[in-house]
Amino acid sequence: MARITAGVATSHVPAIGAALDNGKAGDAYWAPLFAGYEASKAWIAAEKPDVILLVYNDHASAFSLELIPTFAIGCAERFQPADEGWGPRPVPVVEGHPELAWHLAESLILDEFDMTIVNRMDVDHGLTVPLSLMFGQPDAWPCKVIPLAVNVVQYPPPTGNRCLKLGQAIRRAVESFPEDLKVVVFGTGGMSHQLQGPRAGLINAEFDNAFLDRLVADPEGQAAVPHLDYVREAGSEGIELVMWLVMRGALDREVRVAHRFYHVPASNTAVGHLILENPSA
Ligand code: DHB
Ligand code: FE
DSSP, X not given: XXXXXXXXXXXXXXXXXXXXXXXXXXXXXXXXXXXXTHHHHHHHHHHOOSEEEEEEOOOSSSOBTTBOOSEEEEOSSEEOBOOXXXXXXXXXXXXXXXXXXXXHHHHHHHTTXXXXXXSSOOBOHHHHHHHHHHHOSOSSOSSEEEEEEEOOSSSXXXXXXXXXXXXXXXXXXXXXXXXXXXXXXXXXXXXXXXXXXXXXXXXXXXXXXXXXHHHHHOHHHHHTOOHHHHHHHHOGGGGGGGGHHHHHHTSOSSOEEEEEEEXXXXXXXXXXXXXXXXXXX
8 A cells, every 4th residue: 555654845946946956055045055954855865755746836837827727636657847937947857656646636536626637747946946955966856756736826726724635635545546655745835935016025934933833733723724814924925835734634643743944045935844754654
């Protein structure tokens, strides 16, 4: 049987990818950020997942305002890195896991989550930057990756509660896949940031740290927080944090915190990061 052993949450700032790709990771501005992921790289090298189910949002790279799936699952064999403002990143092609992805699509849809099935999709910084933070700069990504895109760009995004429940359904789906696979679920985006308008540059460390606390200890309470609170307190792009609840829902009610990191600034964004282990796995 496949099983979910852990969850990883991290911000996905595109400038982090550009810093790595352009050899700036050792610069004074970036070094403290990358230092916070050294333990994470060691952790995932020891964990050796077979598959990462990576929950992220597309930033108008694969989708546009012409087509806005609330939840989309990538069932393809592979996914090409997409243009991200700095141009497509020089990172390896992302290899999918079509058998597990189709199983997830079937299980989730029959479990009443109306997933959009995507057989061709480019993947942007929302997906590739978390892989770079966790794996560095390998010639090939060391495991398969199933992209699960959530709309948090065009109002209305799914509620926190819907995201938590999707995570719970993902767990049921993974655990009904007969092959022995070790799956780690990633939730990406956030933390507080606002990229446009009079409040551009907003950071709220108090909100972010309370979110980290509650995601671990009180996921149901965090899932009840309405969109407006995220946007008011964490900025217009802070709403990306609802995707962390998908990851959290896929884990045990009580989790082990293997790593926690918070750092400001990275571009316009407060970077948050958690590694949560499933005691039952
Ligand atoms: C930034 C952060 C994001 O999450 C994003 O998608 C784009 C830009 C930033 O801080 O610059
Ligand atoms: Fe983003």
